[in-house]
Amino acid sequence: MGYDSDLSFNYFGPTKIVFGAGVAKDVEIEMGAFGGTKAVVVTDKGVLGAGLVDPVCKALGNKCVGVFSDIPQDTGVEVVDAGAEFARKNGADTVISVGGGSAIDTAKGMCILLTEGGSLRDFNGIQLLSRLQTPHIVIPTTAGTGSEVTTAAVIMDKEMGQKRLLVENYNAPRLAVLDPKMTEKLPKLLTASTGMDAMTHAVEALHSLQHEPVTDGLALHAIRLLFKYLPVCVENGSDLHARGQVQIAATLAGWAFGNAMVGNVHAMAHSIGAVAHVPHGIANGILLADCMEFNVEEAQEGYAMMAEAIGVREKGMDDLEAAKAAIEAMRDFTRNKISHPQKLSEFGVKQADIEKAADMSLSDGAIVNNPRLVMDASEILGIFEKVL
Numbered sequence: 001m002g003y004d005s006d007l008s009f010n011y012f013g014p015t016k017i018v019f020g021a022g023v024a025k026d027v028e029i030e031m032g033a034f035g036g037t038k039a040v041v042v043t044d045k046g047v048l049g050a051g052l053v054d055p056v057c058k059a060l061g062n063k064c065v066g067v068f069s070d071i072p073q074d075t076g077v078e079v080v081d082a083g084a085e086f087a088r089k090n091g092a093d094t095v096i097s098v099g100g101g102s103a104i105d106t107a108k109g110m111c112i113l114l115t116e117g118g119s120l121r122d123f124n125g126i127q128l129l130s131r132l133q134t135p136h137i138v139i140p141t142t143a144g145t146g147s148e149v150t151t152a153a154v155i156m157d158k159e160m161g162q163k164r165l166l167v168e169n170y171n172a173p174r175l176a177v178l179d180p181k182m183t184e185k186l187p188k189l190l191t192a193s194t195g196m197d198a199m200t201h202a203v204e205a206l207h208s209l210q211h212e213p214v215t216d217g218l219a220l221h222a223i224r225l226l227f228k229y230l231p232v233c234v235e236n237g238s239d240l241h242a243r244g245q246v247q248i249a250a251t252l253a254g255w256a257f258g259n260a261m262v263g264n265v266h267a268m269a270h271s272i273g274a275v276a277h278v279p280h281g282i283a284n285g286i287l288l289a290d291c292m293e294f295n296v297e298e299a300q301e302g303y304a305m306m307a308e309a310i311g312v313r314e315k316g317m318d319d320l321e322a323a324k325a326a327i328e329a330m331r332d333f334t335r336n337k338i339s340h341p342q343k344l345s346e347f348g349v350k351q352a353d354i355e356k357a358a359d360m361s362l363s364d365g366a367i368v369n370n371p372r373l374v375m376d377a378s379e380i381l382g383i384f385e386k387v388l
């Protein structure tokens, strides 16, 4: 892939990874490596009910000083404040999140408050911190968000009527425990849609204006693994090898987009999520191929590399032809390989919703890194209409 001769970039990815089926039971030893002696486990009711917290608490023994599970689907400032208060009262020096994006983001906010004090309302901005925060260990129970290795958290502030974005390098998770057994029971649709969140992170990192050689390498391998193993996971959820490969892909994609950022797919998914509550992974999975088509001229080198990675670049194809082959492969993948929903109307979305979401997308921070300059909302609406 071509890079400008004056290429310069920063890459940041300090999180340690421990991978393997059953490794969640080693969490107490890993916590000791940071000097942690008392952990609060942060999770949600669904994960708790599925019994996924039990092996973690058992492994921690009396070093688990409490379980905070009062977490809604989208976490908020009050939830983080309450979680930090709970952890403080119980004397925790470590936070362990077991769950998906909402539990992980809650724990990220709690780590800041445990170190700095106060309410999350006091932290409105990015890169405000100047010292390392309370250690955070992440044990993901989905394979998609990549939040286990990113420095960002999204937290709803009802008073302000908007979502806050926290980005703090000093608050990156210290450790991500990738245990395929934690994702074994994930139902088919959730497996497919969270997998498509990871796929979108990888493709958007590849086409982002901020892509660079490290993120390209991570993104391409994530895409390769997802094309090969996500269909296996959807077909047979208890295939632990495939589950593990998809977990690894989600983490690689997390490192990639955590540095390169994302583009119009995420801008549109955030907006349609806010307007019509379409789940994030589903929205990404429905929008990805058509957004790639929108970007194909500008992103053809990256997509051509992707075509090579997934084996659809034929001899004699130029970059644009290979890029188009990658887009067709993506359509075939979502429709035929993982049975992912294809239309937003399947989730109750109406014409008025996409008109509102198209306007909102223009002011979403993700759009600034899209490879093709988006001139006005009608271009975004055109993409939405194709998948309505």
Ligand SMILES: [Fe+2]
Pocket: 145, 197, 200, 201, 266, 280
């Ligand atoms: Fe995402």
